Amino acid sequence: MFGYMGKILRVNLSNAKVSDQELDGSLAREYLGGIGFCIKWLYDMTGPETDPLGPENLLIFAAGPISGTMWPGSGRLEVAGKSPQTGLAGYSNSGGHFAPYIKYAGYDAIIIEGRSDKPVYLYVEDEKAEIKDASHLWGLNTWETEDSLKDELGEDVKVACTGQAGENLVKMASIVTGKCRVAARTGLGAVMGSKRLKAVVLRGTKGVRVAKPELFIELLERGIESIEGSPFSEHYMEFGxxxxxxxxxxxxxxxxxxxxxxxxxxxxxxxxxxxxxxxxxxxxxxxxxxxxxxxxxxxxxxxxxxxxxxxxxxxxxxxxxxxxxxxxxxxxxxxxxxxxxxxxxxxxxxxxxxxxxxxxxxxxxxxxxxxxxxxxxxxxxxxxxxxxxxxxxxxxxxxxxxxxxxxxxxxxxxxxxxxEIPAQDGRAQKSMGIAHATAARGADHLTHCTFLDEVGFEEAIAERFGSKYLPEMANRISAKYKGIMAKECEDFTAAVNCMVICVSAGFLFPPLFWWGELAQIYSAVTGIDMKVHELKMAAERIVNLRRAYLIRHGISRADDGLPERFTKEPAPEGPCKGQIVEIEQMLDEYYEARGWDKKTGWIPEKKLLELGLEEVSSQLRGLGRLPG
Amino acid sequence: MEEFSPARAKIRVLESKEGHGIPLLCLQCPTHPCVDACPTGALRLEDGVVKVDEEICVGCGNCEQACPIRAIWISEGKAVKCELCSLDPPCAKYCPTGAIQLTDSLEKVEESIRSITTLRRTS
CATH class of the missing domain: 1.10.569.10 (Aldehyde Ferredoxin Oxidoreductase Protein, subunit A, domain 2)
Structure with a gap:
């Protein structure tokens, strides 16, 4: 395989078994990698009966087909499990250098289940995995853990670990790689702690093979040119x-x-x-x-x-x-x-x-x-x-x-x-209101990445959506068209998080690359001829499967809301003084764009079948959670 | 580049305790202690560039010890080092900050050796 390593590492901490599983080619095509694989596995292997802190929960570390190539920002890691914070699909993404080494060690992803009796860490090197004693690391913070493992194993290993918060099952515990790059959201560090898994350590000398190297380098050089030429890049490079x-x-x-x-x-x-x-x-x-x-x-x-x-x-x-x-x-x-x-x-x-x-x-x-x-x-x-x-x-x-x-x-x-709600206010930027309300992992800005109205990227909006949506879509305090923007940006973000590339490396910010570029990069690396409409459908499939996971857990429109502070308390001061979030209006528009039922927020059978999710459809029918 | 694999690169990047990245690559220094340390003659100077003859290299690692910035190492039993990629090194081409440059200035090379040695000492 090109792009993919073709293997998944399965680890069961309860019986200390590790095994390799072949990556199914159809999984690659339908769910792409990264967040797509994570959602598929969570859907198939966990459910309402899964205790997030029980041995039955999964903890997944996933790379994607572009991880470990030279594409700018291809170092992102996707981590997933059922969230101890929300009791729903938990997923979190971090930068750093860890994810490429999942591939250099020979795998596309690592799926961990079970619970160890004593503290352990997982060591993976060139297609060999070993569960090792971590009693000397238990109780250390993440920086001490990283230093200690590097002293022990050499400075070239890559480490993802949890600190005391994860050990103490703090619900908002994070997973830290390289000391400061953190998969922080949805409490997956507590899942790690519950499994008594202190760290995952990688070392690898394998390579990521590219199907069309010349084309890839051509795309890369064009991409670098776009990045360097963007008026937003210089400032972003300086300050992040x-x-x-x-x-x-x-x-x-x-x-x-x-x-x-x-x-x-x-x-x-x-x-x-x-x-x-x-x-x-x-x-x-x-x-x-x-x-x-x-x-x-x-x-x-x-x-x-x-x-x-x-x-x-x-x-x-x-x-x-x-x-x-x-x-x-x-x-x-x-x-x-x-x-x-x-x-x-x-x-x-x-x-x-x-x-x-x-x-x-x-x-x-x-x-x-x-x-x-x-x-x-x-x-x-x-x-x-x-x-x-x-x-x-x-x-x-x-x-x-x-x-x-x-x-x-x-x-x-x-x-x-x-x-908990991150550092946006939907009253000042309406698209963030709909993003917070509908993100599958709970209040979030990075599931949708609705950045286009932040400073009014009119050109990008005209190019991506059409000029008929201007000026409202670019106007951050207009609620109009924000449901449409949220749907499209959410699909695209899902696709980017499958690859796994950083959303802030020219895809969602600054808005330089869109579906066409992403499909080209994916095709050049994997050799799978992926058309834009197929890539869009894969992304939509992943977003809908993620929603179906939530629907199985009883989530409906009533849960896609915001605290009253945003919907009933007008902004007290500043340039958006007097604004509230018109959440119901945006929800209607978002569900309509998604093809979901406006009354319930559920997914109609027609939509599920269109995306090839027949089994999901019959499951939701069995639960009585298909609309009308 | 049909395959991306940092382990096979002839450059490595470490991080100093002060947070700086330290690119470890041979600076083709004029004193070339690696060549002097090589017991078999596997390291040779060709037009100012130190090259490895893999046929002769026995993987003893003397060169690794001799290099002040550890820009040569043993991998799969043979010495590995930067040989300047026919004077068109992609590492310099794709370096986003200009930290890696191809130059024939002896002064710049000596300055780089000094700063990398200092960074290595602090890390």
Missing amino acids: TTLLVAPMNSIGRLPTKNHWSGVFSKADMLSGEYLVEHYRVAKRACFSCRFHCKNVLKLGNEIGDHPEYETLCSFGSNLMIDDPEFVIRANWLCDKYGIDTISLGATIAWAMECYEKGLLTKEDTGIELEWGNSDVVERLIHMTAFREGFGDLLAEGVKRASQKVGRGTERYAMHVKGL
């Missing part, structure tokens, strides 16, 4: 996502004070410009990336990557903190413990607002909570990682924590389907 802080604040979309506002008066202190000027010591790139968007910062004796935009919000503006050094430290602390900064920041923001409103008291928390107090936040990070005191409640995530406390605190829990 931290460049978003200032512009997002200026459009009123920088979540502040538990998403109450989108404007933070001290945003300058959290900007990429400030971080680069005061703390940068080096630049860093993920595998094979032209964008090299990471800045390495130094603070005291420590060095590590800059906090991303998300963290500058979740531990900065959203907690009313304007101390950049604290946010840098908090980011590293969360990376070390293996905690999702988005989820923990949002859960702490909830606690602070509830404390301010008298819904939580010192009796509940043990410490006084006040906006902007970074010392308190730092204590809460430690307490959450070790589930100490009030941290035990925070470790459950904002949905469960607010349900446990009750007393009206649920109203301030900023989540959708149990996953």
Whole structure:
């Protein structure tokens, strides 16, 4: 096979068995790789009866057909399992250098099931896998774990591991590769902890074969030219996502004070410009990336990557903190413990607002909570990682924590389907409202990547959708056409996450490459002649299968909602003052674009059959969850 | 490039403890201690470029020890090093930042050796 390695590594930790499974050619064609494989396996091998923290759950590490080639941004890793946070399909994606080495070690993906009696790590080298004792690593943070494994095995190994948070089954625990590249969302670090799997370690000398090397190099050179020629690239290469802080604040979309506002008066202190000027010591790139968007910062004796935009919000503006050094430290602390900064920041923001409103008291928390107090936040990070005191409640995530406390605190829990809302505000950018509401993993901006109205990419919209959608689609505070944009961008994002390429390496941002380019790259690498309409159908199949997984778990239109803060509380200040998210209008448009039933949010049989999902259709029929 | 495999490349990239990437590739230094250390004559200078004769190399690793920046190593029993790809090295072509350049300036080579040696020491 070209592009694909042709093999899946299966690991059962309960009986310490490892085995190779051949990659089925039709799976490759229908589900492409990366997120596509993950969703297919989750659908086939887990379900409503699966306990996310039980041995029956899967933990999947997947690469894709483009991983490990020289395509810019082809270093992304897809991790999946049933999420302990949402109880639904959990998937998370990270950069770094880990995913290409799944392939260099001989595999397209690693599927782990079962539970070990004692702490172990998985070591994979050139088509050989071994389950090894990790009792000496248990209790170490992710940075210590990575250092220790490299001391033991050599500096050329690639490591993905979980920290104390994962060991302590903190629901928002993450999986960390290369110390600072994190598959953070949906709590898959807790799945790792529940399996007593401390780390996966890779070493490999295999190669990724390309079917049409000359064509691939031609496409690559053209791609590099587009990237270098884009007016957005230079700024992005310099600052990465931290460049978003200032512009997002200026459009009123920088979540502040538990998403109450989108404007933070001290945003300058959290900007990429400030971080680069005061703390940068080096630049860093993920595998094979032209964008090299990471800045390495130094603070005291420590060095590590800059906090991303998300963290500058979740531990900065959203907690009313304007101390950049604290946010840098908090980011590293969360990376070390293996905690999702988005989820923990949002859960702490909830606690602070509830404390301010008298819904939580010192009796509940043990410490006084006040906006902007970074010392308190730092204590809460430690307490959450070790589930100490009030941290035990925070470790459950904002949905469960607010349900446990009750007393009206649920109203301030900023989540959708149990996953905390990231650093966007749908009132300031309507497309983000529909994205948060409908993303399968819970509140998310990266399932849909609706970035086209962020700064109004009119040209890209005209080219991708047609000029009849202008000016509304490019207008971030117009709800019109955002359902259509969300559908198309969600399909495309799914396809990109199958390959697995970074969404921010010219596909979704900046908008340089679209279906045509992706189909060409895929065909050149794999030798499978993939037409644009076939690629679109594969992406749509994956998105629909993911939805079907949710429908099996009882999800319907009623769950595709937003907290009332976005739908009933008009934005209090800033350029979008007075705006709310017109969620019902956008949902109607989104379901219609998807061909889903507007009343239930379910998938009609016709749609499932069109996508070749006959079995899914009969299953949903059996559950009584096919519309009308 | 029909197959992508960093393990087979004649350049490696490490990371310093300070977060810098360290490209390890032979800088064709004028002192070439690897050539002097080779017991079999498998390493030879050709037009200023140190080349490996795989027929003669016995994989002893003396060159690896002798190189101040560890830009030569043993893989599958033979010494591997950069031989400048017929003066059209793709690593330089595809380097996104210009950190890798083809140059005939002795000063630049000496400066690179100094900085890589320093970075290696700190890592």
